[in-house]
Amino acid sequence: MSASGGTRAIIAALLANVGIAITKFIAYLLTSSSSMLAESIHSVADSGNQALLLLGGRRARRDATPQHPFGYGRERYIYAFIVSIVLFSLGGLFALYEAWHKLADPHGIESWQWVPVTVLVVAIVMESFSFRTAIQESNHVRGNASWVEFVRRAKAPELPVVLLEDLGALVGLVFALFGVGMTLITGNGYWDAAGTAMIGLLLVAIAIVLAIETKSLLLGEAGSVADLARIEQAITGGPEVERIIHMKTLHLGPDELLVAAKIAVRPTEAADELSDGIDAVEARIRDAVPIARVIYLEPDIYRPPAER
Incomplete structure (x- = not known):
């Protein structure tokens, strides 16, 4: 993977997630939707993760020292592993907590009802552009490998991480749209809680996949x-x-x-x-x-x- 290709995908995802996070938070403040809050934290976690990947790439370029004679290239793996921890804890576990909290008080969305749907549709469009960039950059190095093989065998962690995060973001937005939409249609806040729980389970699953694959790189993998x-x-x-x-x-x-x-x-x-x-x-x-x-x-x- 070219460093420039991975950097372009990370920056595209970072810009999209920062804008989406701000918009989602505003929508949450107006509607008190738990799905919107879960998605807001999800976007904040993703933004922090992309910043971590950029930092890891920069630190990995340091020259070798007598104390680290083989250089710092594996720092990219360390920061990618931290990303999986952040996604699991800040994204997944928070969303599951918020779903449990919403179940205790399943109120509907009583004001600004058009806001969450509008925000989620716009977010899906913005996230799609970020996901498309990650796919394009991955196709430059993926060759004939399937997407599953690419995620499992890629030695550079940035593109698989961004791909999984963007995919999770898109699916999470669909879950949120489902929860918010059904809440608006039925007036029952349990749908909002269900959408939030689905987001949490999705993020936990993605975080576990990232942790397993990055752990293998940290332990040390042979050449292809x-x-x-x-x-x-x-x-x-x-x-x-x-x-x-x-x-x-x-x-x-x-x-x-x-x-x-x-x-x-x-x-x-x-x-x-x-x-x-x-x-x-x-x-x-x-x-x-x-x-x-x-x-x-x-x-x-x-x-x-x-x-x-």
Whole structure:
């Protein structure tokens, strides 16, 4: 994923959510609708999450230090994990609390009845533009993968997070419109509480998915299948290496891959020839997979298992 593509999607979502949050709060103050309050907090949480993603991307660009020799690329994963916590607590749990509170006092919407419907329809339009931007930017890097595969396998967390947040925002707006609309039609505030509860359950589910996927990135994931194949071809694609004895890769960040491999070389090779050969292999790896920033190659003599 290009950093610019992820940044464009984040900024588009941030601008949309700030405007939507202000509008929803005004609608809540005029109508006292619990669905509008839940959606207001949802938009505030989303705005804060996008700010966190921008901050994480900025901090990840810091240079490596003696204390952190592999750099700060994984800070993007940390901030994405914080986003899932914020969405779960501030968005989902608050909405469920508000639904429970509304059930205790299920009053209808008695004034400014046209406001919440108008606000929700406008919000759906604005959120759709943000969602479209996230889809367009994701399509640049998604390739032939399905959307589920893209969310599960993407090494850069920003686009999957924005995609899920925007999708959750759109579905949540539909839930809110359902709750508010049925409350206006029937005069029964239980519909408003039901819409709020649906929003809360949706946000909790999305937060759990984000937490699971980001946790995997935090623990450390290997390179993609395609990158591994290109690296193996680069290592064995010249006369310097007889075979790969074993190899491990690890993402230090979305755009930084560590490659460590034990390679079999000819037993008669001189030290200077060995050094030049390893340099040539490293150059081929970087040409094949540009994100392979840190490469450790250990030369060895291959011995079949029966000879050990």
